[in-house]
Amino acid sequence: MNKIAISLYVVGVFAIIAGVILGLQDSATVVTSENILGEIEYEETITWTIFWAYTIGGIISGIMMFGFGEIIRILDEKKEMESKSYEELMNIKQYLVGSEEKHNVHRTQDNSLEDKTETFDDIQYPSSYSNQDTDNSDTKKGKGLSGLIDEAVNGKK
Structure with a gap:
């Protein structure tokens, strides 16, 4: 206490x-x-x-x-x-961002499924540990769970 x-x-x-x-x-x-x-x-x-x-x-x-x-x-x-919740969210984020690949399955024009595999190095994610954070909320949209975690931790700007 x-x-x-x-x-x-x-x-x-x-x-x-x-x-x-x-x-x-x-x-x-x-x-x-x-x-x-x-x-x-x-x-x-x-x-x-x-x-x-x-x-x-x-x-x-x-x-x-x-x-x-x-x-x-x-x-x-x-x-x-x-404080504990923040640490948990940062651990989850590091686990998710630390994965080697991200699989994106898209429908092509002929209605077949196509797997476009991207590495996380090609995608720019805002990070709580970097100075690349922007106040523009549009950059965090569509960033998946990592962007959602950043928004939950840092709040809506």
């Missing part, structure tokens, strides 16, 4: 604990009174509204930290998944 997400979870736990502790501490009030004999009496009471204000504030702050941590965790997982 991402270090930032973990630290936000920890901050969220501390916020909840601090809210409860501060609520208990600040809600305790000491009431003094003087009795008939002139002695001062101390009585400790808890003001529940102050306690709940601090506690609810701590819980809300903690939940918000949990939420931010979860968002960062999800984004980190998405980044890793996209």
